[in-house]
Amino acid sequence: MKNPHALRIKKALTLLKDAPRKEALVISSNPSVIRSRDTHYPYRANSDLFYFTGSHAEDLTLVLRPHAADPVILIAPPEDKVKNMWDGAPAPIKPLAKALKAGLLTTHEPVKQIIALLRGHEAVYLQSIEGTPSAGAKLDLSSRSTPLLRNLPATLVDAEQFTARLRLFKDPSEVARIKEAAVITGGALQNVLPLIEAGVAEREIGAFIEYFYKVHGAEPAFGTIVASGASAATLHYRSLSRKLKKGELLLIDTGAELDMYASDITRMIPVGGTTSPELRDLYDIVLRAQLIAIKKVRPGVRMMDVFNAAARELTYGLKYLGILNGNVSQLMKKGAFKPYFPHGIGHSLGIDVHDATPTGQESILEKGMVITIEPGLYFSKPAGPLPACGVRIEDDVLVTTRGHEVLTANAFTKDIDELGMLITR
Ligand SMILES: [Mn+2]
Structure with a gap:
């Protein structure tokens, strides 16, 4: 059976490509939220990220750019051996990238990476969930004056407006x-x-x-x-x-x-x-x-x-x-x-x-x-x-x-x- 997540990415790319302007989509994992001191709320994957990737990984960002040579990109942090000792090793990202036909970028600075990937786009769908790289990129772009935008998207739309169009219809x-x-x-x-x-x-x-x-x-x-x-x-x-x-x-x-x-x-x-x-x-x-x-x-x-x-x-x-x-x-x-x-x-x-x-x-x-x-x-x-x-x-x-x-x-x-x-x- 075909990977349903890969099919959804394909659908999303087609929708983005059919838009009259050059559009991209950026979706990140939910941040882990502190309950108090060093106790966290139970972690739940971001619904949109899960929809497109099937992944429960923290610190993951998906970038879709239908006009680029590499239209599907996953951004993840480098392996953190100390964190893994405490929390256990997360599911490996490489097989996920392969299953989704995605390029994999490893970095400690996801926001910087997202901004670089958005050059040449007119509009981008981004999340507003505080603490996500996607929201970080939104904040960065919205704080730039027009001359500082250069080739970066001036139109910022909430990601949910895009993802709802697909998620409304269940396969x-x-x-x-x-x-x-x-x-x-x-x-x-x-x-x-x-x-x-x-x-x-x-x-x-x-x-x-x-x-x-x-x-x-x-x-x-x-x-x-x-x-x-x-x-x-x-x-x-x-x-x-x-x-x-x-x-x-x-x-x-x-x-x-x-x-x-x-x-x-x-x-x-x-x-x-x-x-x-x-x-x-x-x-x-x-x-x-x-x-x-x-x-x-x-x-x-x-x-x-x-x-x-x-x-x-x-x-x-x-x-x-x-x-x-x-x-x-x-x-x-x-x-x-x-x-x-x-x-x-x-x-x-x-x-x-x-x-x-x-x-x-x-x-x-x-x-x-x-x-x-x-x-x-x-x-x-x-x-x-x-x-x-x-x-x-x-x-x-x-x-x-x-x-x-x-x-x-x-x-x-x-x-x-x-x-x-x-x-x-
Ligand atoms: Mn009800």
Whole structure:
């Protein structure tokens, strides 16, 4: 099989070459970030650099120049024997350069090297992440007055504007990885079920889920949200400080990241296996909205239309619950649902859990995009028949030629009766 990273570099070179001006692209590894004193945050490769190289190396820079005799260049520091003694030797760069058909430049001064490579270009895409050679080159170029620029690019554009154009569309190998990540997420949810009973702390459930990911060679793609009862009204609930109560709904929003690809699933689970009829109604309303939104997903449809389909169903539900009154079309026009459904319908998903977008309301779905569909209703204080609570249901959806494929369809059930039985069994 062809190296998918080399194929992406080839695509990027073609895009850069087709531009009316002479363009280049410079992408570096993420810097290692200090937590305090000599303790560092866990290192994660830069998403764009990984996309094009498959490398997790620190201190690596990729330069693409389609008009040059050597269009692909990797810049790396010389081997540091002392660092290797402490941290272990990194993966060798030479085989990587060979696989990517890249020239390899070894230097302690990557910024200087990047500037030299950019001579004769009109525009360049650079990163803004502080501490990277790419951002260093951006700073150098932007601080030069016109006479000092000489033959160097005067137009500096954020690299993400370029990389998003490619990363938005997932190739089959990427889709396969998201699916594999979703299987692990589903496994964690399945295996955490026996824990979901009154008196258990939210953080215990979160810890089990993240343990499950690590045992299966994955990592949490984002901080696991475990929010019971009123906690679920907080969209990005982080404290996980509450204990579960029988009959409440427990919101779990979580995703395994496997080989750099994220999944993102939200499920509601009845604590102790059953819930009140009112919460059950609320669950059914959100589930209907989610299924209707998913049904809308196909090429050519605007994100806004998917959103509106869900919002309309939620509005019907809010009326049914007696929380909103009036004509549904009027309520939609006024955006009466907004206090209860304050976020978008979803986001792009890939190497980043909130991946390269446009997922703006005007953006149009195209084949190969992967998006989450996650409507929700939230009540920070009791409303109508409901206690303070929140319900969100989320799946990951691939846009296909004629419609869509729910990548998380088999990961974990949304049937709340089935869930109840699984828990009480
Ligand atoms: Mn999400």
